[in-house]
Structures are given as C-alpha cells and as structure tokens.
Amino acid sequence: MTLNRPDKLNAVNLAMMQDLHACLDFLNHAFDCRVVILRGAGRIFCAGADLTSSPAGDAGYDWAKFPDKVKSFWQMQHELSSAILKFRRIPQPVLAAVHGAAVGAGMAFCNASDIVIATRGAKFVNAYIKIGVSGADCGSSYFLPRTVGFHRSAELMYTGRDLPAEEAHRWGYVNYLVEKDEEAVPFAVRFATEFLLTRSPLGLRLTKEALNYNMDAGGMEAAVKLEDRNQTLCAQTDDAFEGVRAFFEKRKPRYGAR
Secondary structure, three states: OEEOOHHHOOOEOHHHHHHHHHHHHHHOOOOOOOOEEEEEOOOOOEOOEOOOOOHHHOOOOHHHHOOOHHHHHHHHHHHHHHHHHHHHHOOOOEEEEEOOEEEOHHHHHHHOOOEEEEEOOOEEEOHHHHHOOOOOOOOHHHHHHHHHOHHHHHHHHHHOOEEEHHHHHHHOOOOEEEOOHHHHHHHHHHHHHHHHOOOOHHHHHHHHHHHHHHOOOOOHHHHHHHHHHHHHHHHOOHHHHHHHHHHHOOOOOOOOOO
C-alpha cells in the first residue's frame, strides 16, 4: 500500500482519506492477502494532514458544505481517525516501511501498524500540538502509552518534538533500522516472506485479533479465554495439520493461498 502524493510529500487530503477507506475495506475481506506493507512514495513517508486543502472546496462531499464549520470539521476529523482504526481492524499484520519523516497523521499510521521498519535518518513527529490544537489526535493518546510508556508519550505529545529513528529504536517504537531509504521496503518484504508468510494464515489473523482485544482485556482470565478459543479453532484447520507435518519433516510449511 503506497501513500502516493509525492509532490505534496504524501500529505493526507480528502481524496487520500477516501482511497485509504476503500483500500482498507477491501483488505478486510481479502483473505488471499496475508500481509500489508505500508510505504510512502517520493522523498518522505508522510507529512501529515494537508493543511493547504479545504474540504469546502470539494463538491463531492455533502458534509463539506455544512454552514456550521464545527460540524464539517468534525466529519473530516472522523474520516481520518476512522481510517487509522481500520489499520487495526483489518486481519493482516501491517508493516510500516518508513523513510524521511512520518509526521502527524503519518506517525499515526505507524502507531497503528504492527511492525515498524525505518531508515536511520528517518524521524517521527507527533506534531499536532505545534499547530495550535491538542497533541492527542488520531489515536496517539491510545497507542503511544502502550508502545513507549506514559512519560515518553507525554513528552512527545506535549512538545511535538522530533523523535529520531535511532532513538525510537532504543525506545522500542521502531523494530528494525536500515541504512538507506531504498532499503526499507525490501527489508519489509524479506521479513514478511521469511517470518509471516511461512506462518498459518488463520493463526496469523487470530494472533492480531488477540493482540487487539487483549490490549484492553479486563484481566488475565479474559485474555487466556480468548487465546483458548483461537487455539481450538486453529487446531482443527488444514493449516495446523500442515504445520505439524512440516515440523516433523523438517521443512517449511506449504500453506498456499488459503
């Protein structure tokens, strides 16, 4: 999946929001797609929301013509934030391959991804506070404390300072660092090929589901019961039998497209 407005540094406008929704809705039912790699075209990953565009100028959206600007802005905000949520709702693990900068909504895409690969020269910027609005946006106040802890999240959200990729890696926000911009996507492809596409398709999907639910589980017992349900389902599939055969035959499993 490519954020493809390189002439605007992949800044998110209404057209991109609608494309994101369409793509993510498709992926939610695309059982032959097992992993998603998210990248940005051009010089950087994503510059955040396009502050030069106005929803009122787009005749394709009725809500953009609301005379009450609060209502139209709320709808635009909802269009963006609900797209972020869909990155968690789709069953495929999402690998963000980041180069240059991931700013504002761009960092939010990374927050909602499962694995982050970044070039050493990249940076992440929770920039909202710097343009006169709250530093909590697009799920940042939910994702960041769960990823880097409360105090580090407070620092990023209160200040909007740059978080260099090497520091983000030390914090555990970035999984892997690569040297050059052009290495991020190939690394993500190799990682997916070696470690994700060789895993049970249903098992991978249910693992993401368990992570989503158990981040907010009421306690250990609720988390374990969901895991029990997932294991019982997976154990009855052809994937499980193929996985066991492959283990004893000392080969990689062949799950095919199922």
